[in-house]
Amino acid sequence: MTLADPSPWLAVLGRAHPVLLHAPLGILPAIALLEFGSALLRRPPPRGSVLALAWFGAATAAAAVASGLVLAGEGGHANELLGNHKILGIVLGGLCVLTAVLAFFEQRLPMRLSLLAALGVMIPTGHLGGTMTHGKDFLFAPFRELDEAPPPTTVFARTIQPILERTCTKCHNPEKLKGELLLTTPDGIRKGGENGPVVVAGKPEDSPLLVRCLLPADHDDHMPPEGKAQPTEAELAALRAWIAAGAAF
Numbered sequence: 001m002t003l004a005d006p007s008p009w010l011a012v013l014g015r016a017h018p019v020l021l022h023a024p025l026g027i028l029p030a031i032a033l034l035e036f037g038s039a040l041l042r043r044p045p046p047r048g049s050v051l052a053l054a055w056f057g058a059a060t061a062a063a064a065v066a067s068g069l070v071l072a073g074e075g076g077h078a079n080e081l082l083g084n085h086k087i088l089g090i091v092l093g094g095l096c097v098l099t100a101v102l103a104f105f106e107q108r109l110p111m112r113l114s115l116l117a118a119l120g121v122m123i124p125t126g127h128l129g130g131t132m133t134h135g136k137d138f139l140f141a142p143f144r145e146l147d148e149a150p151p152p153t154t155v156f157a158r159t160i161q162p163i164l165e166r167t168c169t170k171c172h173n174p175e176k177l178k179g180e181l182l183l184t185t186p187d188g189i190r191k192g193g194e195n196g197p198v199v200v201a202g203k204p205e206d207s208p209l210l211v212r213c214l215l216p217a218d219h220d221d222h223m224p225p226e227g228k229a230q231p232t233e234a235e236l237a238a239l240r241a242w243i244a245a246g247a248a249f
């Protein structure tokens, strides 16, 4: 790249669009505040400040339009959104310049109308621009996520599953399926093993899933087999309580 090559500089100007556009976004309401605020207070508007702001707004709006056009040329947003944003952005830039010119020639009423029109166009322009960068419905997404909040996790998911995962599923998973017992899914646990159900809801003492863990460690049927990671006393109590309460998933 050389300084004479304009394309990288152009690209940078394009990427400055999201920064540049915020200047008129702040300046237009500031002009409105001075202009209409003083009218409310029955004072003459501070003409010098209004005019200075109006020129500054026009210049930054023009820069925002120019950079926007460059950015649009980079592609990546070739759709209807961009088309509408572009048209509105050019109209908005034009209104900013018009407002400054009318302020310069002291055309109070037309200047105010032009300013109000610019403020009006600013809203959909900004909204479409935001939609392009943040995605559709960005603004109200937090409310939607509130509606779609996941259901509170169950005792099974919170307490029981982690115990089974730590001490049982190395052997009772879809690949190993020892004793034809699958302990990785609720369906597998409901179905039971080669000797039938392993959980009897409400009856811990009749549930092999717990009973086998309570057998003496050297018993042939003890689970998990001797030498493997064993559930703690607290975990056994949790299993018992869960089964006693109905073994819900």
Ligand code: HEC
Pocket (backbone or CB within 6 Å): 164, 167, 168, 169, 170, 171, 172, 178, 179, 180, 181, 192, 193, 194, 195, 196, 198, 208, 209, 210, 212, 213, 220, 221, 223, 224, 225, 228, 231
């Ligand atoms: C190291 C492997 C291994 C681990 C870990 C293990 N098991 Fe087993 N399990 C087996 C084998 C092998 C069988 C089949 C032989 C038998 O019935 O003893 C079996 C059978 C069972 C059965 C009997 C199924 C039927 O219908 O016959 C139950 C119930 C069971 N396991 C529960 C558990 C529980 C609960 C855990 C965790 C606390 C666990 N197992 C951990 C290997 C394991």
